[in-house]
Amino acid sequence: MYIKPLNLTNYMYAYKYKDIALALYEALxxxxxxxxxxxxxxxxxxxxxxxxxxxxxxxxxxxEKYGRLTIAGNPAYGAAIWSKPxxxxxxxxxxxxxxxxxxxxxxxxxxxxxxxxVSFMSEQIDxxxxxxxxxxxxxxxxxxxxxxxxxxxxNAILDETDKNGTPTYLETFTPRNIxxxxxxxYKIAKEVFEPVTSCNYWxxxxx
Numbered sequence: 001m002y003i004k005p006l007n008l009t010n011y012m013y014a015y016k017y018k019d020i021a022l023a024l025y026e027a028l029x030x031x032x033x034x035x036x037x038x039x040x041x042x043x044x045x046x047x048x049x050x051x052x053x054x055x056x057x058x059x060x061x062x063x064e065k066y067g068r069l070t071i072a073g074n075p076a077y078g079a080a081i082w083s084k085p086x087x088x089x090x091x092x093x094x095x096x097x098x099x100x101x102x103x104x105x106x107x108x109x110x111x112x113x114x115x116x117x118v119s120f121m122s123e124q125i126d127x128x129x130x131x132x133x134x135x136x137x138x139x140x141x142x143x144x145x146x147x148x149x150x151x152x153x154x155n156a157i158l159d160e161t162d163k164n165g166t167p168t169y170l171e172t173f174t175p176r177n178i179x180x181x182x183x184x185x186y187k188i189a190k191e192v193f194e195p196v197t198s199c200n201y202w203x204x205x206x207x
Contacts (some may be wrong), residue, residue, distance in 0.1 A: 003096075013105055020076045021057040025049055027078070027139030028056075032173045032197035033117060035101075040109025043126050054105045056096075059137055066094050067133070072153040078140035080153050082133050117196050121171060127189040128169045128205060131160055135170040151184050158184065160207070167207035173199050181206075 015021065021086050028034055029052065037055070038048045046194050061071040063081035072078040086094065103111045116183065137160040161168050172178065178188065 015057050017057050017060050020071060020079050021053040023077055023141035024056040024139040025053050026142055032199040036113045036197050037110045051106050057099050068157055070153060071171060072157050077144040078153050080138040081136050082157055083136050084133055085131055100163060113196060120194060124192050129167045132167040132169045135168060150180060167205060169205045171201050171202040171203050178202060
């Protein structure tokens with residue numbers, strides 16, 4: 001019996017931050033992590049864009065619930081998503097909801113890639129203080145890059161964490177981002193080869 005495959009692109013999803021999701025998509029689509037999430041998706045640019053935009057939108061709502069979300073500009077041209085340390089039960093809840101979202105809206109291949117990469121990366125953060133906030137996603141629409149807006153996007157949270165004596169950390173697959181993060185106080189804690197993407201990435205810590 002023939003069973004029509006599920007059209008994930010049209011699966012019901014209500015955007016909250018669609019314009020900002022598009023800005024993050026445009027900023028981060030060259031990143032090896034996101035390239036890998038889309039590797040098993042149909043070779044259709046619109047479909048791939050829609051799926052990654054949903055991922056960005058979901059991640060922003062996740063940041064609001066479990067951490068912090070900052071949005072830059074009016075109209076918005078960028079966003080930063082921060083995760084705070086969570087108790088085990090809440091962290092498990094967050095992880096299960098994220099994986100369910102990816103499976104539903106991006107497919108099993110994307111979920112396998114996400115789970116494998118995130119599991120590997122979570123084992124590499126031995127140099128990160130346990131109370132550190134994590135900058136999980138940060139992006140500025142390409143047309144607005146190179147104007148000093150990236151630092152402005154991050155400073156609201158960094159001012160708060162500095163005041164509280166709270167360290168922060170991030171991971172970047174993009175070598176040209178290293179100098180930017182160093183300018184705002186981050187230092188490389190570790191360079192790691194990630195086997196799924198076959199790329200190096202850098203763990204950077206501040207505070």
